[in-house]
Amino acid sequence: MGHHGHIEVTSTQPYNFSSRNRMIAMVMMVIGLVAIIAQFATHHEQTWANLLWNNFIFMGMALGATFFLAVQYVAEVGWSAVIKRPLEAMGQSLPVAGVIMILIIALGGKHLYHWMDGGITDPNAANYDEIIAGKSAYLNPVFFWVRVVLYFAIWTYFARLFRANSLRMDAGEGTPAYIKNRRYAAAFLVLFAITESTMSWDFIMSIETHWYSTLFGWYTFSGFFVTSLAALAFIVTYLKHKGYLPEVSEHHLHDIGKFMFAFSIFWTYLWFAQFMLIWYSNIPEEVTYFMLRQDHYRGIWLAAFFINFIAPFIILMSRDAKRKKYLVMFMSAIIFIGHWLDFYIMVVPGSMVIAGHHAAAHAAEGAAHGGQIFGSIGLMEIGTTIGFIGLFAYITQHFLSKSPLVVKNHPMMEESLHHAI
Amino acid sequence: MSAAKHKKFVYGIFNDDDVVMHAIPALRSKGLRVKDVISPFPIHGLDDALGLERTRISITCFLYGMTGCSLALLMMYYMNIFDWPMDIGGKPSFAFYKNLPAFIPVTFESTVLCAAHGMVITFFLRSKLLPGVEPHVIHPRMADDHFVMAVQIDNDSEAANVEAQLRAAGAIETKK
Amino acid sequence: MHKESELRPPLILGDKTWHDITEDVCRPVESKANKWWWLAFSVSLAAFLWWVIAVSYTVGTGLGVWGLNKTVGWAWDITNFVWWVGIGHAGTLISAILLLFRQKWRLSINRSAEAMTIFAVICAASFIVSHMGRPWVAYWPLPLPNQFGSLWVNFNSPLVWDVFAISTYFSVSLVFWYSGLIPDFAVIRDRATTKWRKRIYTILSFGWVGTAKNWQRFEEVSLVLAGLSTPLVLSVHSVVSMDFATSVVPGWHTTIFPPYFVAGAIFSGFAMVQTLLIIVRKVLTLEDYITIYHIDMMNRIILITGSIVGVAYLTEFFIAWYSGVEYEQYAFINRATGPYWWAYWSMMTCNVITPQLFWSKKLRESVFATFIISIFVNIGMWFERFVIIVTSLHRDYLPSSWTMYSPTWVEAGIFIGSLGLFFTCFLLFARVFPVIAMSELKTIVKSSSEGAKKKQSQTAKQETHA
Incomplete structure (x- = not known):
């Protein structure tokens, strides 16, 4: 055993983004667009919530990948050198997600966020809300838009910077470019620690403006980070399925599987911490959040919990499971579905309450059911999601086809190629 | 040996x-x-080179863990729901499923307790490691x-x- | 042999052989203690005696000898309990989480960090037992039948969860530590030159022989125990935080508490590991094993966890304002500007500002700066618990009950005494147990020692010339 032979990087070519795959991704995007338009024309109440929910996941996958990439640099990780190109490509969706996010909130913000209701902070208005007025130093349009633009500017800047330096490694300056990225990654992580929390409050927690939870930012992080790990697992196993990335061995798959397993448990831990503490103390202003979900969304609420905890816990526990390519791919899909449901539970119920208020104010039949309307998951929701997956797939494949699939001259490459556990 | x-x-x-x-x-x-x-010290790959089978000790650990988990749930169900339900701090939850969130921490701890100790005891017994065992020292x-x-x-x-x-x-x- | 990246510095300095490691690690066990050890031991033992006196006085007279009053029913005792349990967490992080992350630098420090865990949990438990007032009925929180004098314990109570969490944590850490010690005891046993040493280490080593099967099981057991200890260590401080967070007390009931307590625990634990190891590496001349690189790595963890704690402080403060709840807002304003402002700002300075100094590589690699900053962090994390507990209790919903708390000499004695207990245990450990996991450390000599790295770069040079 003693001395392994010298292993060379064989993935010197980029990924071939075939016209068939291009077609599939575009058809998916068209399906998404049709679903969004069709829903807007018929039952428009849930359309804005659907867009926010799906775009948040789309953004989260890109952001989670960029975070994971930054951690690989700061922690000087050896094994992951061979999977850096997929991570870099995933992060390139951030500007697109940013544009869509800005469009969604600019056009539909008042259907999504309680605090964006006109006149809600005006003491003379009929719908004046004292509690929301108390938050207006933070939740006001000017400050909000400044934050949103800053988030995407910062994240996009770093996602592109990491990739640019990585391409510089290909060009020959391996270690210096690596050390640059390590420094930038440390800076990114500091900014991420702050923007991640505030972004979660801005995009999701402020939907139900009265409600608050200190854990919410970290809980949201655990959710989109697992989703991005699942997306990474899917991309890597798909590339292997297509015959790419021979350098990625079962040992690397094992490690990706471990991350999916561990962070699924971590997500469960934070889910439980947030739920149990609110359930236990039973304070009216906090517990309404879970009452709404428990009473009207019980099936999806519980399904999200069980899919995200029990499935990875049971299936990914054994060593062998994490080393089987197609099982890892299957689990990445399961975890994606689980967190798709979880983000639904985080975004849609609150937005539907606002949609209900609007319906009650504007239409006679709205008043008939007391302004209460509830979200559902049907063909339109699935169609919207297919559209976002198509968009993510298109962008990721596009960037994978622009550079060799494995970084050249990476100072950790030797370790990654010999990785054995 | x-x-x-x-x-x-x-x-x-x-x-x-x-x-x-x-x-x-x-x-x-x-x-x-x-x-x-x-x-x-442990040599990487020695067990494969000698043709040893993979140890099944982690499977025993899983079984001990399941035992600990079940025992804890059963214990709490019996003590706080079946035998002597209590209404403390405005929590008259006399049904198991309603109390379940509060039972999770003890269930988790008990699972880990039984899994860890069960596995280590199994390891000691299978490898004949006990205080008082005289080692067969072939070379000092x-x-x-x-x-x-x-x-x-x-x-x-x-x-x-x-x-x-x-x-x-x-x-x-x-x-x- | 797996070749490491050239960016990785050596983990063992000098051209050490396996036998050199054995000699260096066994030396303290096999030689007589020097006068510095005896001096430190005498001071620790004297402090521990104070603990005995203060605890005896408390138990004999009653909890009235402490400074607790009508609203502040928890103060010094629980502050110290949480502080000590938190310190223990670094040991488990090093031995379990860093094992899962395959961080080889853990090998030089995991043994002493785990020992620290065990002793810290003992100190923590001593506060729980002494704050009971009637320690002779300390078995009441156990799930015993009604006929024993109390009712079945209430499993809805976070205090009962704590009993399970702490006892599981203690016993599993102990077993993890001991199973790792067994092969090292065998080394001392086989080298023993005196009859008693041979006899004692034969018993301690459980008859260990390093056969292939034994090592295979040993490694699997270590890995699975690490996998179990990782969620366990998260759960322990989470459960401790739930003692507060399940309540409806402003400043206590906040959902971020579980992960934030865990981050704080690791933060404080690493500070204590630094404080201890900087002394140990000097006194036992282990500078070749606990190198500047090890200190740098631990400082990085202090920087990361300190920043996480900082983010959590700001989050709590922000959400207290954002919540719009008057009581919640007051609790935080009172912390920062009320009569205990000095405790709050000590906490903020020591925990949020001082670790940020570690952005400087120069300071991370300075033994002196590390030692000073680690002491600051230890103090800051003590104040954090004091701030959380006392400022939330001394002014609650009813202003007519507002009051102040200050400790008595008895409480101070128990705290100083617990430090004595901790150091007494640690000093004994350093004399009779191998302070470095030498059997495991030997696995990285060929890949990560300075000598091996020199040979590697020489062969690499020859290859390029050829």
Whole structure:
């Protein structure tokens, strides 16, 4: 055993983004667009919530990948050198997600966020809300838009910077470019620690403006980070399925599987911490959040919990499971579905309450059911999601086809190629 | 190595793990019965080289954990729901499922408690590690920096040949 | 042999052989203690005696000898309990989480960090037992039948969860530590020159022989125990935080508490590991094993966890304002500007500002700066618990009950005494147990020692010339 032979990087070519795959991704995007338009024309109440929910996941996958990439640099990780190109490509969706996010909130913000209701902070208005007025130093349009633009500017800047330096490694300056990225990654992580929390409050927690939870930012992080790990697992196993990335061995798959397993448990831990503490103390202003979900969304609420905890816990526990390519791919899909449901539970119920208020104010039949309307998951929701997956797939494949699939001259490459556990 | 008293062995003493790892397949291909290697630290890949089966101790751990989990849930159900329901702090939750969030921490701790201790006790018993066990010390530095390779023989006449082969494979010393 | 990246510095300095490691690690066990050890031991033992006196006085007279009053029913005792349990967490992080992350630098420090865990949990438990007032009925939180004098315990109570969490944590850490010690005891046993040493270490080593099967099981057990200890260590401080967070007390009831307590625990634990190891590496001349690189790595963890704690402080403060709840807002304003402002700002300075100094590589690699900053962090994390507990209790919903708390000499004695207990245990450990996991450390000599790295770069040079 003693001395392994010298292993060379064989993935010197980029990924071939075939016209068939291009077609599939575009058809998916068209399906998404049709679903969004069709829903807007018929039952428009849930359309804005659907867009926010799906775009948040789309953004989260890109952001989670960029975070994971930054951690690989700061922690000087050896094994992951061979999977850096997929991570870099995933992060390139951030500007697109940013544009869509800005469009969604600019056009539909008042259907999504309680605090964006006109006149809600005006003491003379009929719908004046004292509690929301108390938050207006933070939740006001000017400050909000400044934050949103800053988030995407910062994240996009770093996602592109990491990739640019990585391409510089290909060009020959391996270690210096690596050390640059390590420094930038440390800076990114500091900014991420702050923007991640505030972004979660801005995009999701402020939907139900009265409600608050200190854990919410970290809980949201655990959710989109697992989703991005699942997306990474899917991309890597798909590339292997297509015959790419021979350098990625079962040992690397094992490690990706471990991350999916561990962070699924971590997500469960934070889910439980947030739920149990609110359930236990039973304070009216906090517990309404879970009452709404428990009473009207019980099936999806519980399904999200069980899919995200029990499935990875049971299936990914054994060593062998994490080393089987197609099982890892299957689990990445399961975890994606689980967190798709979880983000639904985080975004849609609150937005539907606002949609209900609007319906009650504007239409006679709205008043008939007391302004209460509830979200559902049907063909339109699935169609919207297919559209976002198509968009993510298109962008990721596009960037994978622009550079060799494995970084050249990476100072950790030797370790990654010999990785054995 | 409980059967060691009845079986006969020749021991080769080595001072490098790479030499040992190369010697195992080389000596086996010459028909020597290399049964075990005693080393001062775990050698990566030694179990595969010797053809050992993978240990099933983590499976026992899973079973102990499941036991601990069930016992804890059963205990709390019996004490706080079945035998003596209590209304404390405005929580008159006399149904198991309504109390479940509050039962999770103890269930988790009990699972880990039983899994960890069960596995370690199993490890000690299976490997015959207990206070008072007298170790079979073949070489005084076998826990320090020397490696002992045990080759089984049927009768003493084989010993000289095996010793020569062990030395040829890199042993610095041999013992019967 | 697996070749490491050239960016990785050596983890063992000098051209050490396996036998050199054995000699260096066994030396303190096999030689007589010097006068510095005896001096430190005498001071620790004297402090521990104070603990005995203060605890005896408390138990004999009653909890009235402490400074607790009508609203502040928890103060010094629980502050110290949480502080000590938190310190223990670094040991488990090093031995379990860093094992899962395959961080080889853990090998030089995991043994002493785990020992620290065990002793810290003992100190923590001593506060729980002494704050009971009647320690002779300390078995009441156990799930015993009604006939024993109390009712079945209430499993809805976070205090009962704590009993399970702490006892599981203690016993599993102990077993994890001991199973790792067994091969090292065998080394001392086989080298023993005196009859008693041979006899004692034979018993301690459980008859260990490093056969292939034993090592295979040993490694699997270590890995699975690490896998179990990782969620366990998260759960322990989470459960401790739930003692507060399940309540409806402003400043206590906040959902971020579980992960934030865990981050704080690791933060404080690493500070204590630094404080201890900087002394140990000097006194036992282990500078070749606990190198500047090890200190740098631990400082990085202090920087990361300190920043996480900082983010959590700001989050709590922000959400208290954002919530719009008057009581919640007051609790935080009172912390920062009320009569205990000095405790709050000590906490903020020591925990949020001082670790940020570690952005400087120069300071991360300075033994002196590390030692000073680690002391600051220890103090800051003590104040954090004091701030959380006392400022939330001394002014609650009813202003007519507002009051102040200050400790008595008895409480101070128990705290100083617990430090004595901790150091007494640690000093004994350093004399009779191998302070470095030498069997495991030997696995990285060929890949990560300075000598091996020199040889590697020489062969690499020869290859390029050829």
